[in-house]
Amino acid sequence: MSRPQLVWLKRDLRMRDHAPLCAAAERGPILVAYVYEPDQLDAPTHDASHLNFIRESLAELERQLVARGARLTLLRGLLPDAFERLHARVGFEAIWSHEETGHARSYARDERVKTWCRGRGIAWHEIPQHGVVRRLGSRDGWAARWTRTMRRPLLPEPERLEDALGAPDVEHVGLLGPADLGLTPSGRTEVQRGGETQAQETLDSFLAGRSVSYRTDMSSPLSAWNGCSRLSPHLAYGTISIREVAQRSAARREELKEMRARGEDLPATWLSSLASFEKRLRWHCHFIQKLEDEPALEFRNMARACDGLREDEWSEERFEAWKQGRTGYPMVDACMRALEATGWINFRMRAMLVSFASYHLWLHWPRVAEHLARLFLDFEAGIHFSQVQMQSGTTGINAVRIYSPVKQVIDQDPRGEFIRRWVPELAPVPVAYLPEPYKMPLDEAARLGCRIGRDYPRPIVENTKAMREARERLSALRRGGEARQESRAVYEKHGSRRRPPPRRRARS
Ligand SMILES: Cc1cc2nc3c(=O)[nH]c(=O)nc-3n(C[C@H](O)[C@H](O)[C@H](O)COP(=O)(O)OP(=O)(O)OC[C@H]3O[C@@H](n4cnc5c(N)ncnc54)[C@H](O)[C@@H]3O)c2cc1C
Structure with a gap:
């Protein structure tokens, strides 16, 4: 037997x-x-x-x-x-x-x-x-290998299973929740629910219509809520396989192409939106591969030339203001509070939150990463630590991207709907002042019942000055010969590429 x-x-x-x-x-x-x-x-x-x-x-x-x-x-x-x-x-x-x-x-x-x-x-x-490879020798050809893995046939669910126990195990504890395990209960109000059915329904509705303008919807926290797939917690806990998502998206793209060939009037953005979505599925594994190849990324800078950049300038006060959504920058505060309540925010706003913590507040990333990990329902260590490092400028290979929280209001929430929802004390403030409420004339602020410094915080730092200083410090570091040399080694190990990097191609 x-x-x-x-x-x-x-x-x-x-x-x-x-x-x-x-x-x-x-x-x-x-x-x-x-x-x-x-x-x-x-x-x-x-x-x-x-x-x-x-x-x-x-x-x-x-x-x-x-x-x-x-x-x-x-x-x-x-x-x-x-x-x-x-x-x-x-x-x-x-x-x-x-x-x-x-x-x-x-x-x-x-x-x-x-x-x-x-x-x-x-x-x-x-x-x-996933498409993550254990003991990977080189990143060359990784993307092609990922594509082959995603195309392998899906495995059917077993129809009958033979139970080895015969009776419940004596140690079986049943389904446990936070209270059973001594965890502080979650105060989330609008959180996504788990389970395979939810995962399938989320994918179905995305492919059936929500994906139409994914490429443009993904940037604003307002349109991204429905316009992004929202599959991330399901991929993180494996209630759906990434292979199934990739295959169904590719199949839907083919179906749309055929519909278009038959003369059906389809929104022009749909096909490119799905292609863009599939590219991100590859990024999922590309980022996890980084942690697989270098587990120390959880704790230390990917580019060691960045060691000492921020470590000694930690400010608990700044960290608390950022965590509580009380920085005086409405977009940062709205995103943090939305995240606290829902467990999800779109990519651009995640990047802005880390950028603000890193460049404006000059906070070293590990505690920033830990806090966000608890807030993100989709916490996935490989994506998370690699992305946090990328957005805080410590990878040595990615362009330094500093998000202005003022510009993000103008670009992504021009009518102030998102901010007013999550920062209700700013609800009476006219749209023109929402990017920088502290510029409101005092008498107008008093008339509206929103005094800056009393009802809503003053900006914790000055935006343009903080961005300029951060850029100067980063540029000075990156100009150094040691940093430049190291960045080549980091690219060799972690860079996304279909072919070997140019220097090695030339040599071979
Ligand atoms: C600082 C920071 C931390 C992040 N931490 C996480 C995390 O812990 N877990 C997580 O799943 N994503 C993380 N992301 C990536 C991205 O923001 C989320 O995957 C995305 O917002 C999830 O929403 P969605 O499923 O609707 O995404 P969609 O846009 O619909 O994308 C589909 C899937 O592709 C993958 N994906 C999309 N964008 C990226 C990306 N930029 N990098 C890697 N994979 C991507 C995800 O698996 C996602 O579920 C982080 C991004 C930043 C800037």
Whole structure:
């Protein structure tokens, strides 16, 4: 008789296109387990809202497993101890899971599990779930490899599963929420919900119509709310596979092309919007690959020439003002408060928040990254740390982009709708003053009942001066020979390219 196989669920909470589940089910009876791990739940990047999303996703998965004859075993404890206890009861032969590129704590946990498996003679099969490549030798040709991976056929859901337990495990703790695990409950008001059905519906509605003007909608926090796919938490917790998203988008593009060929009147932006969306799916893996190749990016500057740039100038007061959405810059404050309430904001506004913290407030990025990680429902370590470093100018390879929070109001919220919604104390302020409310004449401010310095903060720093000084400091650093030399090495390791960099091509 074949021995039980353990399917260890991590950030892959789905039935469709689930390679470890399919491979384990082919070999014999299965145990499907998810473990609530205190050391992971306690990570500084973790938030109760993440746990709520996981709980909703697990609840749906449990129903789907039961309908197919299996069950979901929910364990609580450190790993590998929880596996040791499970193994004592059901001597499973192998563990099946997806590869994970997570933060240092999850990496350390995986190392412990690996050692335990070796000691017990248990095989641990890890299968890639994205286009991220373990032990990648070189970035050359990475994009073409990604495309091939995305084109592989999707795996069907197993129809019947053979349950290895027969009865609920004694250690089964059931679905847990923040209160059960001693986490401060989430105060979010408009948060996305977890589960495979939600993921499928989100993709369906995006491809059916929301994507029409994705390319232009993505910039403003107002239009991005519906105009972006909103798949990020689903990709982060694996309630849908990125391969399925990529394939369905490509299929929809083909369908639209055929409709156009038949003479149907389609908005001109649609096809290019979907192409742009698919490019971003590749970025998802491109950024995670950076952390996979260099896990230290979570803690230290990608370009070591930037060491010492900001570390010694930390200001708790500035950090608190930024966190609380009280910087005196309406767009920064509105985005921070929106994020707090909803767990999501569009790319440009994420970039602006980090740019403001880094350049205007001159805050070193790690605590900035941690705070945002807790706020983002879609926290994905590889994308997050790489993007935060990129927006704070510490990668050494990307152009320095300093966002003016004043210009962003004019460009992205010209009627002030977003700001008025999230910073209600500015509701009576005329549109002309919303980019810089402190420029309002005192008598007008008094008449409107919004005095700057009393009802809404004065600007924490002067915008143009802060941007100029930051640019000068960064340029001085980048001009140095050491920084230039290092940036070539960073590009070689992490740069996005289809072909080898020019210098190496010339040599070969
Ligand atoms: C400072 C900063 C931190 C970020 N942290 C995260 C994070 O923790 N998790 C996360 O998923 N995204 C992160 N992003 C990238 C991006 O902002 C989000 O992926 C996007 O806003 C999510 O919304 P969406 O699913 O509607 O995106 P869409 O625009 O619909 O894109 C579809 C998918 O493509 C991927 N994607 C899109 N843009 C990017 C990008 N610039 N880089 C990498 N992948 C991208 C995501 O997986 C996204 O879900 C960060 C960006 C910045 C500037």
